[in-house]
Amino acid sequence: xxxxxxxxxxxxxxxxxxxxxxxxxxxxxxxxxxxxxxxxxxxxxxxxxxxxxxxxxxxxxxxxxxxxxxxxxxxxxxxxxxxxxxxxxxxxxxxxxxxxxxxxxxxxxxxxxxxxxxxxxxxxxxxxxxxxxxxxxxxxxxxxxxxxxxxxxxxxxxxxxxxxxxxxxxxxxxxxxxxxxxxxxxxxxxxxxxxxxxxxxxxxxxxxxxxxxxxxxxxxxxxxxxxxxxxxxxxxxxxxxxxxxxxx
Amino acid sequence: xxxxxxxxxxxxxxxxxxxxxxxxxxxxxxxxxxxxxxxxxxxxxxxxxxxxxxxxxxxxxxxxxxxxxxxxxxxxxxxxxxxxxxxxxxxxxxxxxxxxxxxxxxxxxxxxxxxxxxxxxxxxxxxxxxxxxxxxxxxxxxxxxxxxxxxxxxxxxxxxxxxxxxxxxxxxxxxxxxxxxxxxxxxxxxxxxxxxxxxxxxxxxxxxxxxxxx
Numbered sequence: 001x002x003x004x005x006x007x008x009x010x011x012x013x014x015x016x017x018x019x020x021x022x023x024x025x026x027x028x029x030x031x032x033x034x035x036x037x038x039x040x041x042x043x044x045x046x047x048x049x050x051x052x053x054x055x056x057x058x059x060x061x062x063x064x065x066x067x068x069x070x071x072x073x074x075x076x077x078x079x080x081x082x083x084x085x086x087x088x089x090x091x092x093x094x095x096x097x098x099x100x101x102x103x104x105x106x107x108x109x110x111x112x113x114x115x116x117x118x119x120x121x122x123x124x125x126x127x128x129x130x131x132x133x134x135x136x137x138x139x140x141x142x143x144x145x146x147x148x149x150x151x152x153x154x155x156x157x158x159x160x161x162x163x164x165x166x167x168x169x170x171x172x173x174x175x176x177x178x179x180x181x182x183x184x185x186x187x188x189x190x191x192x193x194x195x196x197x198x199x200x201x202x203x204x205x206x207x208x209x210x211x212x213x214x215x216x217x218x219x220x221x222x223x224x225x226x227x228x229x230x231x232x233x234x235x236x237x238x239x240x241x242x243x244x245x246x247x248x
Numbered sequence: 249x250x251x252x253x254x255x256x257x258x259x260x261x262x263x264x265x266x267x268x269x270x271x272x273x274x275x276x277x278x279x280x281x282x283x284x285x286x287x288x289x290x291x292x293x294x295x296x297x298x299x300x301x302x303x304x305x306x307x308x309x310x311x312x313x314x315x316x317x318x319x320x321x322x323x324x325x326x327x328x329x330x331x332x333x334x335x336x337x338x339x340x341x342x343x344x345x346x347x348x349x350x351x352x353x354x355x356x357x358x359x360x361x362x363x364x365x366x367x368x369x370x371x372x373x374x375x376x377x378x379x380x381x382x383x384x385x386x387x388x389x390x391x392x393x394x395x396x397x398x399x400x401x402x403x404x405x406x407x408x409x410x411x412x413x414x415x416x417x418x419x420x421x422x423x424x425x426x427x428x429x430x431x432x433x434x435x436x437x438x439x440x441x442x443x444x445x446x447x448x449x450x451x452x453x454x455x456x457x458x459x460x461x462x
Contacts (some may be wrong), residue, residue: 093365097383097460107369108335110379139462140346152365159369 001026001163001194002047006056009042014077016042018218019056026162029195030207032227034215035241040198045163047196048085049078061162083111086156090168092148094140094155101127103148106153111159112159126154146177153184156162164188166197202245206230214238249413252431255422259432262418263439269332269404269414272340274397280340281347288352299348306345314338319410329369335407343400347393354389355381387458395450396446415439 002024009017016039024030032040045051047058053074054065060081065074065210078184094103101123108119127133130150149169156164170178182204189195189208199205205212205226212229214221216237224234233239287299306314316343319334329337358381366376406418419432426432 037378048368050367079370079372082368085368087365087368089361089365089368092362093359095362095365095380095384097387106379107366107371110375111370135442141462155365155369 001028001060001197003059004043004047004056005059006059007043007046007053007161008055009039009046009051010054013180015054016218019047020218020220022220024196026193027194029197029208030188030208030213031209031211032196032198032213032215033205033241034221038215039218040215041167043172044167044196044198047165048087049074050083050087050196083159084161084162085163085165086153086158086159087165088149088167089170090150090171092140092145092152092172094148094152096140099120099139100132100143102149103140103151104158107159119208121190122158123154124174126158127151129157130154145173146179146180147180149173150184153181153188157226163194163196166195166199168198168200170199170201202230214241216241250428251422251428252435254269255432258416258422259415259435259439261414263443265332265414266401266404266414267439268337268395268411268414269339269407270401272336273343273404274400276336276340277343277347278393279402280344282351283357284344284348285351286377287353288348289325290377292339301428303345304347306342306351310340311339311403312409314342315406315410331407331410332410334410335404335412339400339403339407342403343396346396347433348398350389350392354385354392357388359385366423390451390455390458394455397451398447401444401447402440 001140002022004020004022007017007020007022008015013054021208022043032043034040042051045226046053049058049065053065054248056057057064057066058081059065061084063077065077065081069077069180097105101120104112104126105116105123107120108114108122109116112119112124124136129137130153132154135143135147135151140151143151153169165205169185170181173181178201178243180186182201184202185195186208187199197209210228211223212221212226214229214233214237221235221237222229222233229238230242233242257267270282284299284302287295291299315334315338318338319331322329360381362384363376366380367373371379390416404414404418408414411417413421415436419436423429424433
């Protein structure tokens with residue numbers, strides 16, 4: 001479903017991803033772990049082209065982007081990838097000038113060119129999935145962080161993606177609001193969504209992930225089933241990372 | 249004072265031309281300014297460079313000189329514009345450079361995450377600009393656009409030198425006829441002030457409405 005080959009990414013000559021080969025199968029839930037600066041968010045953002053590739057290739061749902069393709073072709077292919085890929089951001093990135101329902105249906109109107117009535121029907125279904133139908137006419141600024149993130153998830157789901165990418169979805173939330181967002185994500189996992197999740201929520205990784213991909217210094221250090229990863233990490237770096245976490 | 253009252257209809261006709269030049273120049277200035285702002289933000293390298301050069305030239309030279317070039321200078325190349333047309337052209341170009349900077353700043357002030365969220369749901373860069381960035385940038389830009397508008401109202405006095413009988417030139421004609429200065433100049437000063445005040449009030453109400461939405 002997702003396949004990167006020799007994917008590399010540099011910022012101003014500093015290589016933050018070094019020849020990454022990542023494979024994600026349909027309905028798999030992969031959690032990317034690693035210390036900050038390890039490149040996990042960058043890798044996620046390369047999958048839907050929010051970061052330009054410096055080298056290698058990305059293939060999602062059979063649509064391939066090579067770093068040496070002409071710019072216009074890369075743009076078109078990533079646009080196609082994004083139509084089937086939802087993304088949830090750390091800072092929610094809701095549109096402040098649109099209501100909750102307006103946020104959810106925006107791309108149905110603009111990208112899928114749906115009639116408003118039809119779009120609102122789908123929008124309300126999505127809000128129901130995240131338990132926020134009663135907030136449909138509020139503006140995002142009136143919602144709590146947890147509610148905003150659930151709206152953002154509904155907005156991504158409205159496009160009926162086959163893959164969801166989560167970029168530290170709970171990192172900007174007050175601790176008491178983390179649970180409601182994770183609950184929605186668990187529900188999605190249960191329904192068979194393919195998910196790639198960058199997170200620091202170890203409990204989520206342990207309970208929900210099919211595979212943990214541990215990154216450090218721009219490379220994938222090890223990939224394991226979470227049971228194995230958390231009990232018997234193979235690499236020194238993973239052991240060190242887990243030790244540091246348990247000290248807190 | 250009665251001299252002023254007797255000539256109010258003539259001055260009102262001048263005020264009409266002042267308003268006409270202001271509104272038409274702002275209208276085309278806004279369109280042109282928007283195109284230049286987009287060229288600077290989204291264009292390829294030569295287009296970006298060209299847009300920057302345009303802004304630099306226009307902002308770096310007096311509007312007065314630009315006006316003279318458009319009205320008198322172009323005649324040398326066989327382009328003869330009427331005074332009013334020349335006024336529209338010169339002032340539209342002049343104000344577009346300033347407005348393009350306002351637009352650019354407003355667009356850049358919108359967090360990058362907004363564009364990314366739009367892209368992530370499949371929008372093209374034009375769709376993201378139109379539906380997500382512009383509506384938010386408009387709110388940021390409205391106050392400086394208002395300032396530019398008020399400034400333009402007064403800048404139109406320049407076009408009196410190319411014989412557009414706007415408010416200032418109307419007063420000058422009356423001065424030449426009656427050999428008195430104060431009533432006419434004070435009278436038009438008051439009329440400029442009234443027009444600015446009315447526009448300020450209108451712009452303020454637009455600003456309020458825009459900021460109430462969210």
